[in-house]
Amino acid sequence: MTAQDLKQLQTPVFPFTAIVGQEEMKLALQLNVIDPKIGGVMIMGDRGTGKSTTIRAIADLLPEIEIVLNDPFNSHKSNLDLMSNEVKQALQENIIFKTEFIKIPMIDLPLGATEDRVCGTIDIEKALTEGVKAFEPGLLAKANRGILYVDEVNLLDDHLVDILLDSAASGWNTVEREGISIRHPARFVLVGSGNPEEGELRPQLLDRFGMHAEIRTVKDPLLRVKVVEERTSFDQEPMVWIKNYETKQQELRERIVFAQNLLPKVELNYELRVKISEVCSRLDVDGLRGDIVTNRAAKAHAAYHGHTEVTVEDIQTIIKLCLRHRLRKDPLETIDSGDKVSKVFNEVFEIES
Known part of the structure; x- marks a missing residue:
C-alpha cells in the first residue's frame, strides 16, 4: 500500500x-x-x-516536520533541545541516521x-x-x-x-x-x-x-445556517471540500512558516515593555508570567503580520487573551470577559475607548 x-x-x-x-x-x-x-x-x-x-x-x-527515522520522541536531526539522548549519542559518534517527514x-x-x-x-x-x-x-x-x-x-x-x-x-x-x-x-x-x-x-x-x-455559541441565525450548511456539505463530499480550500490552506501555511522564521528578528521596544508591565501591575497579576506571555504573544502577532517591530495594535489585540484568566484570586469567581483588562490597557496606553 x-x-x-x-x-x-x-x-x-x-x-x-x-x-x-x-x-x-x-x-x-x-x-x-x-x-x-x-x-x-x-x-x-x-x-x-x-x-x-x-x-x-x-x-x-x-507543514510536515522532519524526524529521525523510528525515533519514539520525534527527535530533530540537529536541534539538541528536541533530541533524545540516543540520538545525541549517535550524533557525537558521527553516526549518520535516516530521517523521514511526518x-x-x-x-x-x-x-x-x-x-x-x-x-x-x-x-x-x-x-x-x-x-x-x-x-x-x-x-x-x-x-x-x-x-x-x-x-x-x-x-x-x-x-x-x-x-x-x-x-x-x-x-x-x-x-x-x-x-x-x-x-x-x-x-x-x-x-x-x-x-x-x-x-x-x-x-x-x-x-x-x-x-x-x-x-460562545453563534447567535446570528444567518451565520448559524452558514455553519450548518458548510459542515453538512463537508460531511457529504469531504475531498471536494478540502480541494476547494487547498489554496487558502497553503497561503495560511506559508504565512505561519514565514512568521516562525521572522520571529527571532522581531523587536519590542523598552517603552512598550514598561507599559505592558504597568498594565499587569495595575491589574494586580501575581508573578511575572503575565508580562512574559504578553511580550511573547505580541512578538508572535507582529511576526504573523510580517512586521519586525511590535506596535501598540499588536499588544491591544492579544493582551486580553494573555491576562484575563490571571485576575481570579478566588476560585469561586468567574473569569473576567476582558473588560477590566481593556479598561486598564486604554488608561496606560492613553487610548480613548
Whole structure:
C-alpha cells in the first residue's frame, strides 16, 4: 500500500480556513504555533462550538516536520533541545541516521489516562535482568514537536495537569522509578478545552496556561445556517471540500512558516515593555508570567503580520487573551470577559475607548 493510499484512508479533517467565527480561539492557536514558548491555550466555551474541530484543523494545516527515522520522541536531526539522548549519542559518534517527514503529531489525552500512560514507564524487570534502561514512551513522548490536546481539562486530575504544564513549560519529561531515571524532550503546544458549567480550573493552574480563549455559541441565525450548511456539505463530499480550500490552506501555511522564521528578528521596544508591565501591575497579576506571555504573544502577532517591530495594535489585540484568566484570586469567581483588562490597557496606553 502506497503513502498516497494511506493518506486517502485517513479521516478527512475540516479545513482550518473554512471555520466560521471563533476568531479568539483561531488567533490564540496560530500564535502558539508560531511561538510554542507562549505556553499553550486554554479554550473555555459552550458545548458544540467546534473546539475539537478547530484544534484538529490547525494540526492538519501545519507543514510536515522532519524526524529521525523510528525515533519514539520525534527527535530533530540537529536541534539538541528536541533530541533524545540516543540520538545525541549517535550524533557525537558521527553516526549518520535516516530521517523521514511526518505530519505534526496531534495527541489526544483521554480523561481516564493514568500517570504511566502520560509520562511513560520503565520496565524494571528488564532493567535489572538485562542491565538496560527499558523505557516505554508515553503520550508526552509522542507529543514532542506537536500538539497535545486535553478535552475537559477541568475534569482531569490536578496532579496530571501539573505534570502536563511542567513538561510544556520546561520542554522535558523526567520519569523516575526504583532509582532509574529517564529524561526525554517533550516540547509541545498544550491545548486544553472545557465547559465552564462543569467547573473551572484552580487559579494557580489556570495561570500556567499562556493564553485563554473564550468562545460562545453563534447567535446570528444567518451565520448559524452558514455553519450548518458548510459542515453538512463537508460531511457529504469531504475531498471536494478540502480541494476547494487547498489554496487558502497553503497561503495560511506559508504565512505561519514565514512568521516562525521572522520571529527571532522581531523587536519590542523598552517603552512598550514598561507599559505592558504597568498594565499587569495595575491589574494586580501575581508573578511575572503575565508580562512574559504578553511580550511573547505580541512578538508572535507582529511576526504573523510580517512586521519586525511590535506596535501598540499588536499588544491591544492579544493582551486580553494573555491576562484575563490571571485576575481570579478566588476560585469561586468567574473569569473576567476582558473588560477590566481593556479598561486598564486604554488608561496606560492613553487610548480613548
